[in-house]
Amino acid sequence: MYFVWADPWMAAGPETYASGLLETCGFANAVPACPRRYPVVDRDCALAPEVALHLYPDEPYPFALPRDLAPWGLAVTPLPALGEGLSGAAPAPEAASAKPQQADPREPAEPPAPGGQAPDLAAAYRLDGRILCLAANGATFTWYPSRTARGLRAARRLATFFAAKPLSGSQ
Secondary structure, eight states: OBEEETTTTEEOOTTSHHHHHHHHTTOOOOSOOOSOSSOBOOHHHHTOTTBOEEEEESSSSOOOTTGGGGGGOSOEEEOHHHHHHHSOSOOOGGGSOSSOOOOOTTSOOOOOOGGGOOOSEEEEEEETTTEEEEEEOHHHHHOTTTTHHHHHHHHHHHHHHHHHSOOOSBO
């Protein structure tokens, strides 16, 4: 579920660019189809058993985690190493493995986030012990076509994480 607003909670519906980008990388949107592209979602929809991922971008609503997880009224567990690993930034020297990994020559190097913007994916938390909640750079997931390649790389990193640690559910 890719949120775009709080109070009321609104998320990207199935007919949006953000949903299409994430679906291209293997995610399924848990927001039901409706006439509105960005519908209001209720607690039952946002916390449904099949929901495994919440993305909270920094625009158009400036979500800040963990502050914006409090309204759900559920246990919040920080996952700092996960957020750092999904950010797309190079790992700190002490976090690098002893054996350097070869870059895939077919993939361009991940450029830094433009103009002081937040990393593509950052601050990671687990909501209610089951929903992965990530802070996201809104431009990465919604600015097309200028950020499409970057958004696809970020979504692929996220899909790779889910493939390695399977969680049932939708986005």
